[in-house]
Structure formats: structure tokens, C-alpha cells
Amino acid sequence: MTLALRLAQQGKNVTLFEAAKSPGGLASAWQLGDLLWDRHYHVTLFSDRCLRALLSELGLEDSLQWRKARTGFFVDSKLHSLSNAMEFLQFPPLSLVEKLRLGATILRASRIRDPKFLERLSVEDWLNRWSGRAVTKKIWLPLLRAKLGDAYRDASAAFIGATIARMYAARRTGGKTELFGYVPGGYARVLERFEQVLCRLGVQLRLGEPVRAISPSAEGELEVELRSVRSERFKHVVVTTAAPLAAAMCPALSAEEKRRLEAIEYQGIICASLLLKNSLSPFYITNIVDNGFPYTGVIEMSSFVDKGHFANRALVYLPKYLPPDSPYFSMSDEQIRQDFVSALERMYAQFKREDVLCFQVSRVKYLLPIPTINYSASIPGSTTSVSGLHLVNSSQIVDGTLNVNETVRLAEMAAERFAAPASQHGSHSQEVCHELVATTS
Secondary structure, three states, X not given: OHHHHHHHHOOOEEEXXXXXOOOOHHHOEEEEOOEEEEOOOOOEOOOOHHHHHHHHHOOOHHHOEEEEOOEEEEEOOEEEEOOOHHHHHOOOOOOHHHHHHHHHHHHHHHOOOOHHHHHOOEHHHHHHHHXXXXXXXXXXXXXXXXXXXXXXXXXXXXXXXXXXXXXXXXXXXXXXXXXXXXXXXXXXXXXXXXXHHHHHOOOEEEEOOOEEEEEEOOOOOEEEEEOOOOEEEEOEEEEOOOHHHHHHHOOOOOHHHHHHHHHOOEEEEEEEEEEEOOOOOOOOEEEEOOOOOOOOEEEEHHHOOOHHXXXXXXXXXXXXXXXOOOHHHHOOHHHHHHHHXXXXXXXXXXXXXXXXXXXXXXXXXXXXXXXXOOHHHOOOOOEOOOOOEEEOOHHHOOOOOOOHHHHHHHHHHHHHHHOOOXXXXXOOOOOOOEEEEEEOO
């Protein structure tokens, strides 16, 4: 959507195809009973300059609400707060020496300015070196497995560097207080305003229109084949889907381009949204170190979002990161509900399954590209061997983590590359330049 906005502002005619019936992709909203809120959990940080600039352009930045957020750890069957320096020093699972090494690791990672240096190193080797094997085993490896599964063995240290850098960015300079922001109404409000702005600029939003294939036509244009019987032609196409989906969608790509796209490792996610009668804890995020839980963390949005937005109920997300071929994706919502709710009963003594007012499951098979060793040298570029066909997707994020700000920043950089002097295009009245942003949910 950001790319469509910038291309339209450059004077191009833009059509945006979206497979889902609503816009936004991973940032889309959905209905939880009588509540309309985000399908996945999102926060805005003070350091999210690209996102905040976009929100300002949409007239929404002034409505951002900023709140403190607390962090918990569930380890050895107990819930611990780890939200400030004193709680860190009192954290029972680690000795004083181990805490010092853990702190030194975080400080070291936060000061690295060259992510390519970390790309050359295994994340496990780098953490063993700085934190020691005991801390890595007790803390880091459970967290890495929670996010990356067994694929953590393939990940470079750039992953932990980017994660820690974003964590540090949540703290305002000087105060060292974590502040998270949200727009009242969530991304439903943001996307509604975004749609209005795009429509005013003449962007055609084609929702519920999956793209089957994109191929060169005999006349030198690109033919976009839709799932329906229709096909349409454009001079330029920008594909923003995950890399493996882009490879399947664009059969005219070279064998090497397809190989690069298909070689990118992804983690998927099953994310349950729960509307509860009561809160589970005061923590925004609870990291789970213990084994035996079907989800990889507990995110309680209502711990920092004013509960008035949720009619004084609690909104909780239970994510489970897993590979795209995991059998979990074929499990029914009811099976997942039984597993997840039973685990909540083990974690929280006060929780009762009758507290669950609504339970819905989101499934995304290609969510998070895994930054492997020397990752930036292997990712595909945005320009392809097919004239007029471009790729812009999350696999091209090489110095950050997957979040809305990085996605917007990626689009802004792509838009700058697509911009060209008017003399190279002719006047707008003489040559109509159609751009397609093809996305899937």
C-alpha cells in the first residue's frame, strides 16, 4: 500500500491486487466477536521513523497513544518480571556472573553498526562466545527455537543483532523506559484511512482478486492472469508476495532467479487471538523458556492498550512459529483451541477456560525469512530478467526484523528506485504507465 501510494504520487496509474477481501496483509484487522482489531500483534516504537512519517501523512500520528510495557519470563514453571534493572539483577534462573554476561551480550549487540559483520557468524556460536554456554542454553536457545525452530542452526548472528537493536529502540533516550504506541482503533482505523487516501489519488484497489500468474505478452507488456477467467495487461508489475510465492507466480523468471527465491528459508506462524473476560498478567510479552507449551509466547495487548477499547476485556495473542510444511497448519481451529487453552490453564492458576469469549486462528505459511549465513549476498534483487517485472518483499530486509516499520521503509526505498525523470517517460498525458502491486494474504 505504501508503494502504491508513492507510485501514484509520482504520477503513475496504479492498480493494487489483493487476494484477501480486506487490505493490509499481515497488518490487516478482523472481527473478534463484537471487537474489530488487528489479526496479528503490532506495536509502534518511538524509533519507527518511516511508519510514524506515514501515519503523519495519513493524519493519524497525533492520535498515537504511548504507554509503558512490561516483559515477563516463564521459566522453571514460574512467571518472573524482567522489566527493569532491579528485576534483572533479581532474576532467579541466572547467577550474578551469568547475568553480567547476558547484559554484556545485549550491550555489545546494541552497539554493532555493521550487520554484515554479524552475517558471517552463526548465531549460536556468537552467543556462546559472548554469553557463555550456560546462558545460551538457559535463555537464548529456547528463545531462538521459539521463533525459528530447528532452523536457528542455519541463522546468522545478524538475527539476534537486529532483534536486540529493535528492543533497545523501544527505550526513549535517557529515560530507558520502554514505550509502545498504538493508534486507537488499531490497524483497522489506519487501513481505512489509507484506503481513502489511495482512492483519492486514483489507485484502483482490487480486493479479493488473487493473481494466478504473471507472464510477458507478445506485445511486450505483462499479462496478469487472475483466478477468474479474466486477465489484464500492464507495462510494469511489482510483486510483493513472499519469495516462494513470487517464484511460482512468475514462470518467466530465469532458473537462477527462481532458485534464489525458492532457496530462502521461511518460518510460518499460527497465531491465535483470544478475547478474555480477565487479564492473564501485567506483561505485554511473556517469553516462554520451559518446554512443553504449544505456543511460543504470550502477548497481552490489553496490558498497555487502554482496556476501554476492548470493553474492559483482555485481548491476548498466542503465536506459534513453525516451518511452512508443519502438520500444524492442517489442524482444525478446535484442535488448536484445546491445546492452547489447556496450556494456559497450566501457566496461569487464575485462568479458567470459561474466560474465553472468542478464539480465532490465523495461519500464515510464509511469514519470516530466516537470515542465514551471508544472507544479503544471496537474496534476489528487485529488478528481474523479465522486462517490467519487479520484486519487492520482506526477504529484502537485511538489517532489521520483520515489522510494519521495516516494511514501510522497504517500500519507500523501492519507490525511490522506481522514480525517474519525466523526460525518461514522456509526459503523463502521452504515455500511461500502469503499475501493479500484486499481494496475497
